[in-house]
Amino acid sequence: MADFNVAVREVGNVKVIDVKGYLDAHTAPELESAFNKLIDQNKYNVVVNFDNLNYISSAGLGVFMAYVETMRDNKGDIKFSNMQEGVYNIFDLLGFPMLYEFFNDEKEAIEKFNQEGKS
16 A cells, blocks of 8 residues: 555644645545545645655545635635645646645745735
């Protein structure tokens, strides 16, 4: 079984999901569960930190597509940070930069939520 781990932490009014390892069809349900818990808690401002993610498949990409509309419908969003170049290239190839905001650093993504909340 592929090595994958999801951890959720809170930074101010933003939930940060740390993903680690390999996100594919076998591990995607773990990430889906994390998103479902956030929705149950009415937490819609989410940063996904990809610092330790080594691989993502189309099933992994699909998780983000499945949840972004719910987040945005509730005045939140999903923002991506700390993505390794190889993983980013997969997102880029499929046009994700047109749909999501990407940040080099988690703090930048969190600050963007804070700025949006003030406007």
